[in-house]
Amino acid sequence: MCLATPAVFAQQSAADFYKRGVQAYGRGDDASALSSFQQASKLDPNNPEYQNAVGQALFKQGRPAEAIPYFRHALKLRPDLAVIHAYLGQALLADHQADAAISEYRIAVKMAPNEVEANRGLGRSLSTKGDLDGAIAVYRSALETNSQSAPLHDDLGSLLAQKKDFVAAQQQFEQALKLDRQYEPAHFHLGVALLSQDKDPEAMLSLQEAVRLAPNDVAAHFFLGRVLETLGDNANALQNYKDAAQRSSEFPGLQERLGLTAQRVGEMPTAISAFQKAIAQSPQNPDLHNDLGLAFMQAGDGEGAIREFNQALNLKPEDVGYLGNLGAAYLQLSEFDNAVDNFRKALQIAPANASLHHDLALTLKLKDDLAGAAAELREAIRLDPKLYDAHYTLGVTLWQQGEFPAAVEELEAALAQKPDYAEAYYTLGTVYKQMNKPRESAEALRSALKIQPDFAGAHTTLAAVLRQLGDTAGASEEARIGAELAKKKTGMQAAVFATNSGIRLLNAGDLDGAVSQFRRATESAPDYAMGHFQLATALSRQGKRDEADAEFSKAATLDPHLKTQK
Structure with a gap:
């Protein structure tokens, strides 16, 4: 009778563990697979297949640095295996060792010049080092013998797009899709290339297909949102940004676009939350603080707006836009002296800014300095004769001063610019x-x-x-x-329309007209918080404090983001 040696038993046991690891992979149990492969490699450390399996399992779990020694051990045992050189290159690249990765991929490509993944890995490694021309040469060479590879065409197109050759990139993406209509990366990359060429409708179709094929592709949702924004479809753009944020809230630029689009469609809680998340990611970005300040203003939170505009100015003290916005926030709170100070600070930096002269005029008007307001409005018109709001506000001011013919002239000038x-x-x-x-x-x-x-x-x-x-x-x-x-309650659309109209009247100083429009808004949609808030603001400026407080209270009850002004 022939007895098996301990070495034979170890090999048999190692093979069993390896088999269990493969089975665990098959059912999606990556942790058990790794454990089984590690047992196999310990029992039979001279089997390159087991060493390679451990390396792949570690890499799959996002542990490239731990995977590298196993791939190196496998190559000591079988240096002639091109695929393991490629696996090692992949791990080295993920571990930010691009030069070493290039060396391993070159060995793999030399051993197996027709191996698609080895060529792709070499191309990626070269592009990571900034050698786009070298990477492009690798892909072109690989395509000579693998012309039917959709991934190679797609990768080449991506590199051409990085070099801003969008026409050539588009051709490569389209070729990839001719070979494989279900290859989602090519749909995505084609959409981005078309967007870069201002071919927005075509870009939308490609990106929609990318999202259909890969619903969890965050970048596809993000860029589909961008193109939908460009096409004016803010509602669907917002939904795609929300879909992207659900999958990866830290995707670069996502929270800012989500905030801006939500602000545009009036979803102020969403906008505020998105800008706050964006600031958490980039606290030193003054534009994000400015964006959040504008969102707070739109939500009626003047104090929150002031805080953010001041933060933006701490980071960028001489920014005229931030100073103007800070002035507008003080104006919203009826803190007219602070508003005037900030508008004048901004005008010291940009004396030819017509809009700032107009905003200063509105504030002076609310301080009952009609002469000062008229002077600022005339300066705004001198600087920009097409600024219809300045003509309109000057017309209202002249009317209130009893200068009727001059008022008519300015109102007609406003209508000439905005019929x-x-x-x-x-x-x-x-x-x-x-x-x-x-x-x-x-x-x-x-x-x-x-x-x-x-x-x-x-x-x-x-x-x-x-x-x-x-x-x-x-x-x-x-x-x-x-x-x-x-008496008629015609719904939200009428309420929004009346509120916007009232804001224009309020800004021009026609308080009675503004109150009439805001009342119309609250009658059309009694639950429209912004209508109540703006009505309260107008009543407050009329000195009707009790009525204003009641409307502020209604607004805050309907939307807690709206802050009562004291």
Whole structure:
């Protein structure tokens, strides 16, 4: 009888452990697979297959530094195995040893010149070192004998895109997809290349296909969001950013785009949260603090806005935009002196900035310094004659000073630049009414109503003008429409429209007109927090503190992000 030696038993046992490791891999149990492969390698340390298996298992778990010695041991046993040289190159590259990785991949390619993955690894290693031309040469050489490899075409296209040769890159991505329509990386890379060429509709289709094939591809969701933003589809862009953030909240640039898009569609809690996460990743980026400040302002949190704008200015003290935004935040809180100080600081740096002169004028107007406001508005118009808001605000200011002909001139100048400016037509109609020019007044008010049919204040004023003209029936009809609009709840869209209109009137200093529009907003959508908030702001500026406090309270109840102003 022949007895087995201990060495034979060890080899048999090692083979059993190796088999168990393969089975564990098959059922997705990576930890058990690694343990079994390690047992096999201990029992039979001279088997290169077992050493290689441990290295691959460690690499799969994201432990390249630990994998490297196993691959080296395997190569001592079988230096002629090209695939293990490639595996070692892969681990070295992941361990940030690009030069050593290049050496191993070159050996692998020399041994097996037609091996696709070895060539891809060499190309990646060279590109990591910044040798794009060398990497491109590797891919072109590999494609001479592997022209049907979609991954090689895709990798070559990616390198060409890095060199800004997007046309040639696009050709490589399209060739990859001819070979394999299901190869998701090529759809993704083609989409990005098309986006870089401003071919937005085509880019969208490619990126949508990438997302369909690989729903967890964070980059595909991110760039699909970018192209949808460019195409004006903010709602779907936002959804793709949210999908990306659910999978990887730290993807570069994602939180900023998520915040900006959420802000654009009015999802202020989402915007604020995204900007806060972006700042946590890049606390020294002043633009992110500025973005968060603007989001706080839009949410009605002037104090939060001031804090962020000051942080931005700590990082970049001479930035005119940040100073202007800080002034606007103080203006939102009715801290007019602080607002004036910051607008003037900004103008010391940028005296030719027409918008800053306009913002300073609005603040001076609210301080009842009408002469100072008019001077700033005229300077804004001198610097930028097309700044229609400056013409409009100057028109309102002149009207309030009793200078009716000059007011008409400025309001008409605003309308020449912005023909769909309903508030300017409304104010023009009001001025003509006070000038005892009812026909001109009626024409202007009707123009306002063509643009904004549910402008309750315009209907009411038109009713009075028509009564003056002797058109009793027309006056009754306009009064009826105005009364119905005051009662009618037409929903969120009307509320948003009325609120935006009210903000323009408020900024121009027409407090009565602003209050009318904000009341219209809250009647259209009683649960619209921003309508209540803006109504409270206007009432506060009228000195109606009790009414303002009640509206601030309603706004804060509906949306806790809206802060009550004291």
